[in-house]
Amino acid sequence: MNTLAAPAPALRKDATVIGLVGLAHSISHFSQLLLAPLFPWLKDAFDVGYAELGLLMSIFFVVSCITQALSGFIVDRFGPRPILFAGLALLGLAAFGFSISTGWWMLAMFSVLAGIGNGVFHPVDFTLLNRKVHPSRLGHAFSVHGITGSLGWALAPAMLVPLTLAYSWRVALACAGVLAFTVLVVLWFNREKLALDAVAPAKAAAAQPVGGSLDFLQIPAVWMCFAFFFFYAMALSGVQAFAPEAARLLHEVPAQLAAICLTVYMVCSAGGMVVGGFLVTDPARCERIVGAGFGVAAAIALVLGFATIPALAVPVLFGAMGFAAGIAGPSRDLIVKRSAPDNATGRVYGVVYSGLDIGQAIAPLLFGTLMDLHRPAQVWLGIAVVQGVLIASAFNVRRVRRTVLVAA
Template sequence: MSFTSTLNPPPLNPVSLRQDAGVMGLVGLAHMISHFSQLLLAPLFPWLKEEFAVSYAQLGFLMTIFFVVSCAVQALSGFVVDRFGPRPILFAGLSLLGLAAFGYAVSTSYWMLAAFAVLAGIGNGVFHPVNYTLINRKVSPPRLGHAYSVHGITGSLGWALAPALLVPLAIMFSWRVALMGAGTLAFMVLVVLMLNRDKLTLTVAAPARGAAAADSSLSFLKIPAVWMCFAFFFWYAIVLSVVQAFAPEAARQLHDVPLALAAMCLTIYMVCAAGGMVVGGFLASDPARCERIVASGFGVAAVVALLLALGSFPAWVVPVLFGIMGFSAGIAGPSRDLLVKRSTPENASGRVYGVVYAGLDIGQAVSPLIFGVMMDHQMYRGVLLGLTLTLGILIASAFNVRRVRRTPLAMA
């Protein structure tokens, strides 16, 4: 049974570098805000813990709420993107993220924070189906590796920007002012995208009707590699969650790192990850080796995490190790995206990326519940050892994707 496309196919004529770069830049800017919004609360945990008299586990639960909602929306939004096109869905997602940031800022109770975490999760859930549909359909195939690289770089820069912007604003003014600044940034990016909306247009056609069409739209779920990609991103999300929310503090406690220096670890990790993705974009030019690149990059990251758990280092070495870990993980980024691209039917991008990246949200929802409790019990070494173990599982799952992959051009 063949898939029925509701979006225009990739252009047959050569696409100019300027046109490709415009799409990459706009999609990357939106991706940056998505990742930025994922870390609106984590850098402010010390302020929120005191303001609302809650534990790390309770604060981690806010992240769980966010990612559970995002997961559900992400899986469904892929179908909506394939039906209506990515542009209106992207604009709606950015609007909700901006509103949620302002909602956080005016919250007067833990449960208000939880309610706006739901709103933020709804907004965040649309980005991967939207972004990858735009990249895969509007960027010329020879530049896809670089497009994935730009997409990953801007995401990492969004994560790096969150603590770099929010923490100084919270110190100078308050955590509420910091979150208002975050909401303002989201709406500024929305304006930029709206002014360039023509570059984000994909023509939609009337969908096929009837039971056969419904069955066709779900046929991609029968592809084993899709579910192996889902598992891969589940473990990848746990790695991300630990690095973002808990690893810097765990390393600070183990190696007696000053607070200001420890606060730089995440930003250094993300900036170095962005640099690694530049290199990874060139390496991803050969799709046949993407699993080996993923294994090598995350393998180095696992060694560094193990050293942080078991070694003894001067305080200044810890941010350097986070930088090495980020760079090596960044190299694996574009090849990671190719794992999904090689398992995706050409006309089902939104649906496949929505389901596969739901694994990302589920992992980020589960991880704070486990590692937040470990942090509350001062199991700092265990947090870093858990990070090492998860990186090992991640490498194994990448090779499982290759093992089960088959060309998904049609389903019988």
């Protein structure tokens, strides 16, 4: 059956679903940066180093990885809506927990809770988008999904740092908890719009891929996508956790200017995703778009790491790098969509996007150690190298997918 031939539902209906899913997704990304912008304050409050603070992010993403891989099966079995509500509630509880922590181990405990909450979002989000949005609008749906994630990342430092300066880091984290529960209330009142249509048993059985529920793990393209997201997460984590501080040390950037670099990166990344959503209307261009976007981003990372530039140029370069990486975002998600078998969306996205969590678990330890060794230029070199690997990974996905199609 050619789903593209089916009549598209009203734009308003699709837009509502995309908006609600995007709103939830923004809180997932916002919660991933609850601690990183506050590292300078947490370092003094708990008398720990950057490596120990990076370990908190590693704990968060290891737990999120395990949860994400498992939640894909749960979403396919019970539906995405209750899992989405549970994830938002856990993120809100974790934020309140961070705000009352009195030691590093309490931060670690609530990082586990936050990781469980974060792990459900990609299987939930992409199941809802793929099941409820018409295929002709999926490129734009993925674009909005990526944009809201980037805006969530941008909001975290923009909200938490001023609140910390005005009050304290505890107040800032408590406000983050209030925000998560506010979004949960909004989604609860719109819960009917997030319900999936019932599928008749015979139709559901016919849509199942041949073999068992784990047969999708035998698809080489799924693991190529997993590797792609692993390297993508390593680059992103380096930018989020330590790149602003590394740039500050290298180029004598004032602290106030360095604090806005990540927000500039994320806002510009969201703008890049808007452009990327239009470029990806032709799926055959996905890999080329990814290659061009991350090629430019890697070049800018090398400039930030090794060129002599004025302090005022640093946020501009952060913005340019974010825009280039953002253009690749919708193409990245469509690459996974094209590699997923029917009726296994939650499982495929759960496994593939667990690569994000593994990469984000490992990267803070590596980049944090480089920062403790006073090697900020090497942080930028590592980001550039990983972005280069991304280009090869994207084309590997296409090569493997084409090989399978020819063999079939």
